[in-house]
Amino acid sequence: MNDARYVHALLHRRLTRVYDLFARAFLHDRKLKREFVVRACIEPGHRVLDLGAGTGTLAIMAKRAHPAAQVTGLDRDPTVVEMARGKAARAGARIALAVGDATSLPYPDGLFDRVLSSLVMSVLTTEQKRLAVGESHRVLRPGGKLFVADFGVPRTRWGLFVTPLVRRFGPIRGNLEGLLPRILRDLGFDDVAEGGSVTTLFGTLVIVSGRRPD
Numbered sequence: 001m002n003d004a005r006y007v008h009a010l011l012h013r014r015l016t017r018v019y020d021l022f023a024r025a026f027l028h029d030r031k032l033k034r035e036f037v038v039r040a041c042i043e044p045g046h047r048v049l050d051l052g053a054g055t056g057t058l059a060i061m062a063k064r065a066h067p068a069a070q071v072t073g074l075d076r077d078p079t080v081v082e083m084a085r086g087k088a089a090r091a092g093a094r095i096a097l098a099v100g101d102a103t104s105l106p107y108p109d110g111l112f113d114r115v116l117s118s119l120v121m122s123v124l125t126t127e128q129k130r131l132a133v134g135e136s137h138r139v140l141r142p143g144g145k146l147f148v149a150d151f152g153v154p155r156t157r158w159g160l161f162v163t164p165l166v167r168r169f170g171p172i173r174g175n176l177e178g179l180l181p182r183i184l185r186d187l188g189f190d191d192v193a194e195g196g197s198v199t200t201l202f203g204t205l206v207i208v209s210g211r212r213p214d
Helices: 013-026 029-039 057-065 078-091 126-139 157-166 170-176 179-186
Strands: 047-051 070-075 096-099 112-118 140-151 190-200 203-211
Touching: 029 057, 029 112, 029 140, 029 190, 029 203, 047 057, 047 126, 057 070, 057 078, 057 112, 070 078, 078 096, 112 126, 126 140, 126 170, 126 179, 140 170, 140 179, 157 170, 157 203, 170 179, 179 190, 179 203
Parallel strands: 047 070, 047 112, 070 096, 112 140
Antiparallel strands: 140 203, 190 203
């Protein structure tokens, strides 16, 4: 991914260190991710990729809930990867963490049973979203599933109210117009569905899923 188009957590490198506090306070981060892990239906022995793992919250949750799964976290920002390694060590969670690009994954075809992505797609351009979803399809085994938790079409009066403000951040506009499910279908996923939602200060977070056909 071109560095000039890379968006840091909270839009600025200096704010990265307070991302966890922000996500917990304003995005109901842990509530969303707990439901996310349940919906992913991870099984013993599954290989799980947390795409855009950030500070590792989701990867750690997945490993704690499913100790027999192999969990890998990948993020573009070396600073947050180091933060994630520290959090994982303190939590006693044995997960693999690496620096890498969501639009060009450093993994072979068909390696993973699950790909999870939380609050990443809303900071990617439409082109980058398509590349990231396409790469997720490539690294999933047949029958494997992609789960994306991110901003979606507003479902509440509050979501409709804040949408004009949130839309000013260009990359999120497609999410608010229902782009993510369409991209999953366009790039070969079937059984595409939206399930589970959380209302936040900035709008509605939804979970979109799709399956790589056998």
